[in-house]
Every structure is written in C-alpha cells, then in structure tokens.
Amino acid sequence: MSVDAIFQSILERKRSDIAPLVQAEIDAGTEISVILNDGLIGAMDVVGRQFGDGLLFVPELLVAAETMKTGLEVLRPKLVGSEITNRGTVVIGTVQGDLHDIGKNLVSMMVEGAGFAVVDLGVDVAPERFLEAAREHRPQVVGLSALLTTSMPAMRRCIELFEDAEIDVKIIVGGAPVNQEYADEIGADGYGSDAPGAVRLIKRLVTET
Amino acid sequence: MFTQTPPIEPIAPAYHVRILTDEQLEQFRAGTFQLLERTGIQCPSERALDIYAEHGADVDFENRIVRLPADVILDALAQAPRHYTMGGRSEAFDLDLSKPVTYEATDGTGTKTIDYASREMRASIKDDVAKSARVADYLSSISFYWPMVSAQDRPIAPSLHELDASFNNTLKHVQTPTVVEETTARYAIEMARVVAETEESLRSRPPLSLLICTIAPLAQDAGAMEAALVAAEAGVPVGFMSMPNTGSTAPATIAGTLAVGDAEIVSALVLINMAFPGAPVYHSFMPGMTHPRTGAYLAHDGYVYAIGVELAHMWGVPTLAGTFGSDAHTLGWEAGMGGGLTSFLCALCGAETGSGMGLLQGSTLLHPDALVLDAELYRRAQSDAAGLDTSPDHLALDVIHAVGPRGHYLRERHTRDFLRKTDFSDVVHITDEKGGYRDPFLVARQKTDWILENHHPEPLSESQQAELTRILEAAENELT
Structure with a gap:
C-alpha cells in the first residue's frame, strides 16, 4: 500500500x-x-x-x-469535483443553552474521518437553526450534543420540532449526561456513548435509510 | 393545617484539619495572579467588560479577554464580606455563615425522576421540585434547598417555576443554579422580595442565593454573569462554581485543575465586587475527573473538594463545597461511597456550606429515597466531626464507681437518661420481627412516604402565593 x-x-x-x-x-x-x-x-x-x-x-x-x-x-x-462521493451528510451541533463543544468537535472529526460530509453548527444552537440546516443540507442524520443537565431538555424540544415539521431525518443524541434511556424517552433515533460509537451508529442509520 | 419544620442541624466540627501548607496556598495565590494577569479570562458580556475596564483591568474588547493585575484583584476582593447571613423564611432557618458550622443542601438540577408513587423513571416535572422540597424541609440534615430537578413540564421560565415550587414547600433558604440570564434573574429577585417581605430583609436575610457556573477553561458566560450582576445589585448572594474536568478542560493534574478553577472563580468574584462593593459572594470549586475512555465527568476524591474550601478562605470569602453527589446509577454501595466522607472532610476544613445530597447518576436522577439515605451519611459525618464531651456527667466516674466491678449499668438512671439522648438512626439497625434488622432501603422508602403524607410545611401567606403567581405569569408573558 x-x-x-x-x-x-x-x-x-x-x-x-x-x-x-x-x-x-x-x-x-x-x-x-x-x-x-x-x-x-x-x-x-x-x-x-x-x-x-x-x-x-x-x-x-x-x-x-x-x-x-x-x-x-x-x-x-x-x-471537489472528483467522483468520490460522501457516504452521507450529518448536521451536528451543541444544543441551545450549552456552550460545551469538546465532545461535539471530536464526534464531528470522527464522522468526517469516516467519509461523511459534516455541517457543524457550533454551540448554543436553537432547535429552529437545526431545522433550518436540515432543510438546507438534507442530511441523513442530525446529531445533538449536550454537556449540561439543564440543556438536555433542549434536545427534546429539537426532536419535537422536527416531528412537527415532518422532516425525514434520523436524530441522534450524545454527551456526558445523556444515555440510552434518555434518548429513548425523548424519541431520538439513537444514542452514541462516545465518538467511535457515534460513527458506528451513523453508519448503521445511513445504511438503513 | 401545617406541620412544624424540624430545626436545622448543621455539622459543628470540634476539631479541624489543614490539607495545604501555607507555602502551597501561596503557590495557588501566585498561580491565580499569574493566570489572570498573563493569560486572562474570556468574558463575552459587554456590561461586564465595561465594569472590568472602569476598575483597572486590561480589557481586550475585540477578543473579549480580561486581564487582571494582582492589585486590582486584591482591591476588589477586599470589599467582599467574609461572612453574611443567608435567610430562611424565618430566622430559625437562617444560615449564619460566621458560625463555625457547615450547612448542607440538596443536589440539583436533575432531569429525570423516579416517580414518588409509581417508582417509574420519567422526565422531571415541577411537582417533583415541590415534593423533594417538602422532604428536604423535614430533614434536619438539610439546611438549605437547591431545586433538585428541572421543571420540564413548564417550558417557559422553568427556573422560576422551580423557585415557585421551592418557596412554597420549604421554610429553608433556597439556592438556585438555573437562573442564568438577566431577565429571569430580575423575576427571581422579585420572587425573593415577596418571600423576604421587606427590602431590608431581602438584603439582611436574603431567602435566595444564586449559583453561577464559569466555563472551563478560563471563561465566563455572558447571560450568567449578567444574572449575577442583577442579584448582586439586590443584595442577593452570588456564588461562582468552577467545574474544570481534569484531563479535558483542565490539565491532567489536580494542582493544574485547581489553578484553572480558582482563576475562573476569582475573576468572577472580582467583577461582582467591582460593580457592587460589599456584595455577598461565595467561592465554589467543583471539579470533575475525565473518564479516560469516555470523557465523562467523574467525581474526584473528597480531598480535592476540601482543598476548594481552603482556596475560598485564602481569598477571604465563604465557600460552597461539593460534599455529596454520586455517579452511581442506582441506590447501593457505590451511591454511598463518597458522600459522607467528603462532607466530613469539608466540614473539618471549615466549609460554610456544601451541597449535593439526594441525586444519582452524576446529578441527573432524583431517586425518592436518596435524600433520606444521604441524610444517614450526613448524620455519621456530623457525629464523627462533633468531638467528645468529657464533662463529669459524660465521664461518669461516679456511676462507674457505684456499679463497681462485675456489675452492669442497665438499671442506672444515668444509663436511661443518656441512652435517650443518644442519636440513634431511624433508618439503619431497625429491628424486625425475626430478630434481625430491616433492609435500610425499605425503611428509607417508608420514611420518605411518611414524610410526604404527613409533613406539610407552613405555607406562604395567601397574598404571597398570589404575588408569586402574578410574577410567574408576567415572566411567562415576557419570555414567551
């Protein structure tokens, strides 16, 4: 090689x-x-x-x-302009009320390193901004990150907004205080416990779609 | 009909320990001076930047970096009171921070609750705040109350709903970590004014205090700092909690973590006393340890939090120590591993206040029985710290002489008197009908249920309740 x-x-x-x-x-x-x-x-x-x-x-x-x-x-x-295509597109961001981005940035890099196009919306991202980005970039997956327990409810609001808007996209969540139970409770399509886990999850979800 | 709230019983240590030497403390003081003068702190609040600049800080407005010379830091901190009172609804529940005791609070602010009745896990709601406040109101170990979970069923102004549920269900001082922007802070102060009844009382015995988190490393949040300024202007105590994570948002050493965290806290304490000299503030160091394989926030060993107490006192302000709190996913051995010991150590270091009782899963899950069980750990720490009474009555030489060799003490009045005075637990060592002891988890559940059924603290007056409701409605209208 x-x-x-x-x-x-x-x-x-x-x-x-x-x-x-x-x-x-x-x-x-x-x-x-x-x-x-x-x-x-x-x-x-x-x-x-x-x-x-x-x-x-x-x-x-x-x-x-x-x-x-x-x-x-x-x-x-x-x-750019080559025949090499992305495996898909992922929109990612830290949810509203939360300025922490170490984990989100790591996931973003790992997902990019796995061959996906990543649209990183940064931190303190309002649900409406996630929705707007989803409409603009048409991702297969939207990733929501939170570190603060107080910002976790913003994940729920974001998922509800996507449901109301009937956008066909998988929404996954992650971050230190988040777990599978919480992901299930708020209706997320998946939970990544760490960055490689998020990559595996995204690959699976994209294959399913 | 209401029931009496039992008196609070802070930890009153009879002896003390020091962890850092004077030389080590001086290293940390010099480290904070160096970091704040050389590296600086990021502050995105325009209002705060102006205040810093007006009081001698070197402010880079473009990059929002504040650098603080040592003399500017010391001038501001010289204004901060070493002691003050955090008020309860009545004076019996005041926290007098000049007393040599440690007052403990609940933990906050979780997002999940194991329902008090169904025992099923679900998203937390306002009623959970009300119920947990009532349990905390009953327990003497809890001297003040943090809203334990988020009022997620009130999406507009949840933090104010949490305060509403708190003020209506406990006579104890309320400290909130979720009022983190200016508008909400104004309404929160208005609510505190209603509970305090007079402006004078709001300032001398404020029933509310704020806790504001800094952002590690070396940054502040604009909204939170502006909320802090609103509170300080009203005379409501404001504390700053640094939560650097060893190995991710702080160096992978304890000393480096302390250096980052202390600099963050001091930068905020300085701002408040620049803006409002003499404003009551407190220092709170609550670091975590990065899990090396997940990056998750794990609790440190107890001595790290106790060192935070020593740093606070070095700067001449009171502290809120991290004394309880567990990463455990359920009640059990892990949940009980650190709380009592950390509380004990922080008390021996002279912490004025501490928090963290009653939540699991890294402060995210409210378990109905966890407060009662943590109160048991607290009781042990309190007893261990209390020292020994060696007065003649306790030494009991006359009784020993009267009983003499080979006798027993069961029939002595001294025995009956003192056994009655002994503080036995009502959760552990409870006998069952088979001659053994009952499962403490079941006893704790029964006690929690009993408190909720039988303890109804004195309500606020009808006019106060109505006024709180009016403020909530006004806040919801503005914040919608």
Missing part, C-alpha cells in the same frame, strides 16, 4: 507529519480515493477499534482525529 506512511502517521498521532505525506502522495500521482480510503479513513477505522477495545484514551483519540483532519484538509481541494 502506497499510503502506509499516512496510515501510520494517524495511528502514531503525528500531526506535524501528515500534511507533507499527503501532499507527497498527491504529487506522486496516487489516486485520491486510495489516499482517502486506504490512508485516512482506513486508519481512523483502526483508531476507532483501538478505542473501543480500551487501548486508547480520549486525548489520544482526539489527536488521532486531528491528525486525520489535517491530512483531509490537504486532500480536500482534490475532492
């Missing part, structure tokens, strides 16, 4: 190495899809499995995802 070095730089979390490695592969004429799928996405699959197996801690997962994203930024101009 000609993209071994890229693959390894993600596994070893060498943020400063990856951009020149990706650029070198582009310059060498390696197919963009190979760099993307065998290098960046392939490595993040392994990272996700390592995290799931308890081998990695959250800070290590974060730096691996940032390494991938750095490589992806080099590749991005080549993706």
